[in-house]
Amino acid sequence: MSEPSPGSRPTLEAVATRAGVSRATASRVVRGGAGVRAPLADKVRKAVEELGYVPNHAARSLVTRRTGAVAVIIAEPEIRIFSDPFFSQQIRGISKELTAHDTQLVLLLLEGPGDHDRIARYLAGGHVDGALAFSLHTDDPIPAIIQRAGMPTVYGGRPSRPTADRQTVSYVDADNRGGARAAVRYLSDLGRRRIAHIAGPLDQTSAIDRLDGYRDVLPDGDPALIAEGAFTAESGALAMAELLERCPDLDAVFAGNDLMASGALRVLKERGRGVPQEVALVGFDDVDAVAATTDPPLTTVQQDIEGQGRLMARLLLRGLDRERAGDGPGPASVITPTTLVRRASA
Amino acid sequence: MSEPSPGSRPTLEAVATRAGVSRATASRVVRGGAGVRAPLADKVRKAVEELGYVPNHAARSLVTRRTGAVAVIIAEPEIRIFSDPFFSQQIRGISKELTAHDTQLVLLLLEGPGDHDRIARYLAGGHVDGALAFSLHTDDPIPAIIQRAGMPTVYGGRPSRPTADRQTVSYVDADNRGGARAAVRYLSDLGRRRIAHIAGPLDQTSAIDRLDGYRDVLPDGDPALIAEGAFTAESGALAMAELLERCPDLDAVFAGNDLMASGALRVLKERGRGVPQEVALVGFDDVDAVAATTDPPLTTVQQDIEGQGRLMARLLLRGLDRERAGDGPGPASVITPTTLVRRASA
Structure with a gap:
């Protein structure tokens, strides 16, 4: 396709x-004419035809195929996005990095699975140049x-299974398994013998990897010591x-994230x-406004959530x-390290 | 402009x-050809020319001028959007209503004033059909x-000054002045004689209206009893x-919102x-996770924040x-009522 030189296109100003x-x-006339009196609208339409004007967004898309915007899609209902500080910290990192490169962050909100068709239409509509997606579930x-x-596209967290285009899948993930191992080993080194695990939702790779890390340290553990939660405080309490x-x-609990640990602490x-003293408790994430402010504050596995957002962007x-x-995107995946942070809860 | 019948356009499948x-x-080829081997890409480009294919988003924009998406712009840095429950409640209402009408919510995040040009480009690019904007400041x-x-466009909160297009400005606002009057009258009826006011940022109409409501009840009040905050807990404490x-x-404080009241309570x-007993305290908003959970819980002026979001959408x-x-948009502004909710703080 030959591309006309940008300078040859008439502008809206013209x-x-x-x-x-x-x-x-x-x-307003170019967008449909609402609220413009008919004689004025006719004048504008005549000028459009005479000059061969193509509306800006179409022209720009055809010439450069760039919108200067990137979609962020979090595969969770809107209510969780605003109640889990993990998401706001990741979005903060993404926002800082995109802003530093004059790229607009477009957060696409979902209410539920019925909304996927709409997201598909928006993405297919060419309104963004790329996508960042996180908190994906199996299937x-x-x-x-x-x-x-x-x-x-870059994913936050390892996608749960290879896609057809496996070689082009990029993601940023924390060393969930290694972090979980460090947490359980620490509890074991404290002399705890009945270490329970509150797993995250096991349709997410981060939850699976943390459970695997727990099992690495306790391969012959009692399965009754494992319960599944949903990464929320309420599910941790249950x-x-x-x-x-x-x-x-x-005599000890390793919770799959800090929110579940805060719910467990309450119970x-x-x-x-x-x-x-009686039950030692360790979380995961070291999220803002939770881990350091519970009573007692949480010993937890820290990951650099904001840094992961920056890296994804x-x-x-x-x-x-x-x-x-004109090069292929080239896959690039990064696993970021985790660190055990000791506070009073273990 | 004559519009070709949609059926005559070749599809990407063709x-x-x-x-x-x-x-x-x-x-992929239509979007730039990244990651596609040259011979394949050439075949696709040939087919595009032979069929006269126009990429979908441009075609759709030219034919229907509809994207099925609506932008939400909050004139605050990203960090405040995620830390103030007012915003998440308003977004929740917007999201529910747009979802019920199969319309995509596109949240455009700002880091600071330097980002306005980018927002302008995105909006001018035709990627959304309309906009919802809130928390605007003067200028x-x-x-x-x-x-x-x-x-x-529909604004959340009355815009601070008439725009050139005044007759087409629509907004949804709470009865801020009436709510403030009710709060201060209540404190006065309790026998409080030195009622202070922590105002919100006075470059926002909601803060100005609440201050006006305070002055309606105390027209001859001591100006030393008024301090300005920024609608955050920290600013309320200061x-x-x-x-x-x-x-x-x-002997009493009327805070311009619940977050400032929570900061004031701490001090x-x-x-x-x-x-x-010594100082009676009243807030404004009745936001989730703040007003009812402080110790003591806040007497506050309740507004239906989620309902306002739904109404805006x-x-x-x-x-x-x-x-x-083909009709003009027609201005439509709605003022929603406020109610004083009595809890232990006053």
Whole structure:
């Protein structure tokens, strides 16, 4: 396809001048004519035809195929995005990096699985140059939707299974398994013998990897010591109650994230179990406004959540540059380290 | 402008079939050709020319001028959007209403004032059909940016000054002045005689209206009893310290929002001032996770924040329908009622 030189395209300003109207009026006519009197609208339409004007977004898309915007898709209902500080910290990192490269962050919100068709239409509509997607679940339709839209993408967290385009899948993930091993080994070194695990939702690779790390250290552990939660405080409280019912002799808990640890802590206190004396508790993430502010504060596995967001954005911007240069996007995946942070809960 | 019948346009599938490649490959070539081997890419480009294919987003924009998406712009840095529950509650209402009408919510994040040009480019690029904007400040460039983009818009909160297009400005606002009057009258009826006010940022109409409501009840009040905050907990704490310094005899505080009230409460407790015995405290908003959970819980002026979000979205969707029907958008502004909710703080 030959591309006309950008300078040869008439601008909206030229249309407005020729029609003798303001730029705003010309814009309104080009967008459908609402609220513009018929004689004025006719003048603008005549100028559009005479000059061969093509509306800006179409022209820009055809010439450069760039919108200067990147979609962020979090595969969770909107209510979780705003209540889990993990997401805001990751978005903060992404936002800082995109802003530093004058790229607009477009957060696409979902209410539920019924909304995937709409996301697909928006992505296929060419309104963004690339996508960042995180918190995917097994069988999530989002990778396929993004792949059909054919745009460079970086995932937050390892996608749960190879896509057809495996060689082009890029992701940023924490060393979830290594971090979990460090947490459980620490509890074991403290002399704890009945170490329970509150796993995250096991349709997410981060939860699976953390459970695997727990099992690495305790290969012959009692399966009754494992309960599944959903990465929320409420689910952590429910799982803790279930574990205390099943294994009243437990003396430590490794929770799959800090929010679940905070819910577990609440239940332990309600039941009069001293933390850390009777039950030692370790979380995962070291998220803002949770880990350091519980009573007692949480020993937890720290990951650099904001840094991961920055890294995701950086990899995507690099992929977009490569695309512009005519190279393939080139897969690039990064595993970031985790560190055990000791506070009073264990 | 005459519009070709949609049926006459060749589809991407037709291009893929003619070129003998998958739809995904054809899409990738149309978007720039990254990652596609040259001979395949040439076949696709040939098919594009032979069929006269126009990429989908451009075609759709030219034919229907509809993207099925609505932008939400909050004129605050990203960090405040995620830390103030007011915003998530308003977004929740917007998201529910847009989802019910199969319309995609596109949240455009800003880091700071330097990002306005980028927002302007995105809006002018035709990637959304309309906009919802809230938390505007005096001299905010956002209304002018939206007006230049020429799209139906509904504001959350009364914009601070008339725009050139005043007759088309729609907004949803709470009865801030009436709510403030009710709060201050309540404190006065309790027998409080030195009622202070922590105002929100006075470059926002909501803060100005609440201050006006305070002055309606106390027209001859001591100006030393008024301090300005920034709608955050930290600013409320600072303002409270300043007021105690200046007016140690104060016996009540009306804070311009619940977050500032929570900061003020912390300082009052640190200084050993009993709430409500020595100092009665009233907030504004009744936001989730703050108003009912402070110790003591806050007496506050409740507004239906999620309902306001729904209403904004509903007004915008109506405006888009009118635009599609060729009518002017028609201004429609709604003031929602407020109610004083009594809890232990006053």
